[in-house]
Amino acid sequence: QVGDKVMVLARSGLWQEVVNVPASQTFPMPEGMTFEEAAALLVNYITAYMILFDFGNLRPNQSVLIHMAAGGVGTAAIQLCKTVENVTIFGTASASKHDSLKESGVAHPIDYRTMDYAEEVRKISPKGVDIVLDPLGGSDTSKAFNLLKPMGKLITYGVANLLTGQKKNLMAMAKTWWNQFSITALQLLHQNKAVCGYHLGYMDEEVELIRSVVAKLVNLYSQGKIKPKIDSVWPFDQVAEAMRQMQEKKNVGKVILVPEAPKEESKKAEN
Numbered sequence: 001q002v003g004d005k006v007m008v009l010a011r012s013g014l015w016q017e018v019v020n021v022p023a024s025q026t027f028p029m030p031e032g033m034t035f036e037e038a039a040a041l042l043v044n045y046i047t048a049y050m051i052l053f054d055f056g057n058l059r060p061n062q063s064v065l066i067h068m069a070a071g072g073v074g075t076a077a078i079q080l081c082k083t084v085e086n087v088t089i090f091g092t093a094s095a096s097k098h099d100s101l102k103e104s105g106v107a108h109p110i111d112y113r114t115m116d117y118a119e120e121v122r123k124i125s126p127k128g129v130d131i132v133l134d135p136l137g138g139s140d141t142s143k144a145f146n147l148l149k150p151m152g153k154l155i156t157y158g159v160a161n162l163l164t165g166q167k168k169n170l171m172a173m174a175k176t177w178w179n180q181f182s183i184t185a186l187q188l189l190h191q192n193k194a195v196c197g198y199h200l201g202y203m204d205e206e207v208e209l210i211r212s213v214v215a216k217l218v219n220l221y222s223q224g225k226i227k228p229k230i231d232s233v234w235p236f237d238q239v240a241e242a243m244r245q246m247q248e249k250k251n252v253g254k255v256i257l258v259p260e261a262p263k264e265e266s267k268k269a270e271n
Helices: 035-055 072-081 095-104 117-124 139-146 170-178 185-191 207-222 236-247 263-270
Strands: 006-008 026-028 063-066 088-092 108-110 129-134 148-156 194-197 230-235 254-258
Touching (some): 006 035, 026 207, 035 148, 035 194, 035 230, 035 254, 063 072, 072 088, 072 129, 088 117, 095 108, 129 139, 139 148
Parallel strands (some): 129 148, 148 194, 230 254
Antiparallel strands (some): 006 026
């Protein structure tokens, strides 16, 4: 209804003050949720939920490798893993983020910059892991597949390896394309493993499916089992700084854009 506080799912066009979307892409905000939390919830938590539970079939006593564990989907996936009993979480992130990851429930943070994460996982779990969340693409997808236990599942949902700096890097694109993982149905049969691909942007038609996932997430939020982690909040006129925060991989959790500076800052400016 007019005046309701809602969360919105849209593929693009949200960096503006007024947005027009179909009613089917809006979801009522639960009691007590801030607008910043609402902005951080849908894309990341729907992605993490469907990867872990719909594709991954996560169950008690299993193990999960989460890449970019301090990012938006990573922090959502960690919280969702904690809703299942005795799940062991491996998470890759730069060393400065490891204390934060341990506090949030990652048993084994791995510094991907100085270590081979596959070797580190095998030191602790020689057979590998049950589920790998792969937002990287390229040769990392192959490493992920090889890290799976029998009956393990690899879910690929991005190609972050294409992004190496401020501009598109043609060499990185060529290298990622050349190293892109490929496997036949017959090879899968011999390996007893699963490979899945996920892209929320292409689920526009699946209104009922998405609505059912959001209902589960809102329920988990209301129970205090999940809570979007906000790294920082930036007004629109500081969008470049906000992007730099992510580009330089400084963020732990979501970087949020708002039309105006937060009120606390405005009051300071007035004083």
